[in-house]
Amino acid sequence: MSPTPEQRRAARHQLGTATAAPATRRGPSGGRKKPITVEAIISTAFGIVEREGYDALTMRRLATELETGPASLYAHVVNKDDLDELLIGRLCAEITLPTPDPATWRAQIISVCTQLRDQYLRFPGISRATFAAAPSNLDTLRVGEGMLAILLAGGLAPQVAAWAIDSLNLYVNAFCLEVSVARTRRSSSEDDWVLSHAEALERFAALPEDFPQTKRYAAELTGGTVTDRFDFTIGLMLDGLPGA
Amino acid sequence: MSPTPEQRRAARHQLGTATAAPATRRGPSGGRKKPITVEAIISTAFGIVEREGYDALTMRRLATELETGPASLYAHVVNKDDLDELLIGRLCAEITLPTPDPATWRAQIISVCTQLRDQYLRFPGISRATFAAAPSNLDTLRVGEGMLAILLAGGLAPQVAAWAIDSLNLYVNAFCLEVSVARTRRSSSEDDWVLSHAEALERFAALPEDFPQTKRYAAELTGGTVTDRFDFTIGLMLDGLPGA
DNA sequence: AATGACATAGAACACTGTTCGTAAAGGGCG
DNA sequence: CGCCCTTTACGAACAGTGTTCTATGTCATT
Numbered sequence: 001m002s003p004t005p006e007q008r009r010a011a012r013h014q015l016g017t018a019t020a021a022p023a024t025r026r027g028p029s030g031g032r033k034k035p036i037t038v039e040a041i042i043s044t045a046f047g048i049v050e051r052e053g054y055d056a057l058t059m060r061r062l063a064t065e066l067e068t069g070p071a072s073l074y075a076h077v078v079n080k081d082d083l084d085e086l087l088i089g090r091l092c093a094e095i096t097l098p099t100p101d102p103a104t105w106r107a108q109i110i111s112v113c114t115q116l117r118d119q120y121l122r123f124p125g126i127s128r129a130t131f132a133a134a135p136s137n138l139d140t141l142r143v144g145e146g147m148l149a150i151l152l153a154g155g156l157a158p159q160v161a162a163w164a165i166d167s168l169n170l171y172v173n174a175f176c177l178e179v180s181v182a183r184t185r186r187s188s189s190e191d192d193w194v195l196s197h198a199e200a201l202e203r204f205a206a207l208p209e210d211f212p213q214t215k216r217y218a219a220e221l222t223g224g225t226v227t228d229r230f231d232f233t234i235g236l237m238l239d240g241l242p243g244a
Numbered sequence: 245m246s247p248t249p250e251q252r253r254a255a256r257h258q259l260g261t262a263t264a265a266p267a268t269r270r271g272p273s274g275g276r277k278k279p280i281t282v283e284a285i286i287s288t289a290f291g292i293v294e295r296e297g298y299d300a301l302t303m304r305r306l307a308t309e310l311e312t313g314p315a316s317l318y319a320h321v322v323n324k325d326d327l328d329e330l331l332i333g334r335l336c337a338e339i340t341l342p343t344p345d346p347a348t349w350r351a352q353i354i355s356v357c358t359q360l361r362d363q364y365l366r367f368p369g370i371s372r373a374t375f376a377a378a379p380s381n382l383d384t385l386r387v388g389e390g391m392l393a394i395l396l397a398g399g400l401a402p403q404v405a406a407w408a409i410d411s412l413n414l415y416v417n418a419f420c421l422e423v424s425v426a427r428t429r430r431s432s433s434e435d436d437w438v439l440s441h442a443e444a445l446e447r448f449a450a451l452p453e454d455f456p457q458t459k460r461y462a463a464e465l466t467g468g469t470v471t472d473r474f475d476f477t478i479g480l481m482l483d484g485l486p487g488a
Numbered sequence: 489a490a491t492g493a494c495a496t497a498g499a500a501c502a503c504t505g506t507t508c509g510t511a512a513a514g515g516g517c518g
Numbered sequence: 519c520g521c522c523c524t525t526t527a528c529g530a531a532c533a534g535t536g537t538t539c540t541a542t543g544t545c546a547t548t
Binding site: 035036063068069070071072075 | 525527528529
Binding site: 131132134136141142144145148149152158159161162163164165166167170171173174175177178181185200203207210211212213214217220221223224228229232233235236237238239240241 | 375
């Protein structure tokens with residue numbers, strides 16, 4: 001028998017054994033352009049998210065893009081959460097993990113975090129799916145394994161390394177989610193999206209008297225690029241780690 | 245005229261001036277038990293979230309709890325996002341901000357973060373609303389002002405303090421969101437929710453051979469209480485700060 | 489007393505994820 | 519070759535969601 005979506009999902013979580021069987025049967029649509037595989041679903045889903053953001057990724061929208069109805073997707077995907085998990089798995093699979101080097105472990109872990117950030121920001125809002133996804137996915141675990149290897153090579157205690165990985169992953173996800181939300185809000189609220197920084201500074205400066213520090217340091221609070229803040233926090237976390 | 249929900253919301257974002265006018269008119273329900281004010285909406289919303297989680301907070305559920313229809317809520321609240329903003333505003337209003345003390349600035353900022361964490365975890369899943377809420381809310385800004393004052397009293401450079409506040413807030417929100425998601429998943433997936441730690445450890449130990457570090461340090465990866473991880477990361481960030 | 493303002497809802501719209509039942513296509517078998 | 523039966527595909531529908539239109543009943547005011 002060909003693998004049901006449930007079996008596929010279990011295999012991704014190292015629960016069941018691998019099931020082969022290619023199964024290239026065709027349906028009532030005859031010789032269509034594309035036989036609607038899981039791969040096709042994932043790639044078109046990424047296309048939608050990249051173009052219109054994660055909020056636009058609905059089962060109906062995805063089905064329309066594949067020229068079919070929503071019910072057809074459920075033959076290849078358990079549900080929306082399963083699709084989300086497939087997406088973040090694919091995303092994590094794109095991360096290149098360096099071979100651990102004790103001399104440059106900080107630069108190596110920064111590289112992994114930066115790759116994750118770039119991938120997340122490339123597909124706006126997809127980090128929301130990361131929060132909902134269970135951490136037992138094999139592709140996700142692969143990134144964790146790579147990060148753990150880097151930190152251990154850096155001489156960190158196992159417990160410190162484990163918790164640091166958790167913190168870094170959590171921060172990267174949250175950072176990308178916030179950036180994505182801010183961008184969609186900026187582009188949808190008012191027509192003029194350019195005055196984001198200037199307007200924020202002006203508002204902070206126009207606050208009442210019981211916000212003295214916020215008023216005085218409005219420039220610092222609203223200043224800095226996206227990457228500035230990211231680099232600052234990652235550096236903050238890594239500087240606190242007692243590495244070799 | 246009585247303030248429309250839009251005017252209320254603008255006032256919360258320091259845009260318009262304050263508008264008084266209590267306006268105790270009654271509707272077709274006559275002398276009902278409660279005249280359905282914004283305050284009543286907020287408090288019952290908090291009750292729903294505290295009991296059943298943020299996912300259960302729908303406009304219909306909230307209206308049913310208030311013994312009315314969904315449309316009645318829109319006379320007091322702009323939309324669901326506005327309600328979310330009211331909730332996190334109220335949440336932030338509960339935070340007690342210490343008067344800055346240069347000697348104990350680390351303990352003070354930890355206290356604020358811990359208060360935020362406890363408030364968020366008390367209402368499971370509400371941190372999702374925090375990500376969506378604009379940072380220009382007055383109640384939110386009050387907490388930011390307090391944190392900024394503490395860090396400045398600690399001798400930090402304004403730019404460092406500003407970015408550190410951002411990082412800390414972001415991490416606290418993400419941490420609480422992840423904890424809430426994990427808890428709801430654990431309680432809804434299978435009947436036996438007790439074996440969370442043991443099962444996670446067993447799965448990590450049963451991984452294939454290409455996960456050597458994850459297998460070896462499964463105990464460290466799955467170990468530690470919720471507060472352990474929280475304290476670790478907050479400490480990590482604060483230790484990186486060059487304070488007095 | 490009549491009037492107009494206003495909080496209150498009932499019904500409906502456009503969505504969402506998901507499932508049921510059915511129709512079409514292909515391979516394995518007699 | 520022709521039949522059956524598994525597998526895939528998909529239209530229709532269900533239970534939800536946020537939101538809006540419209541009408542209704544009640545109050546304070548003229």
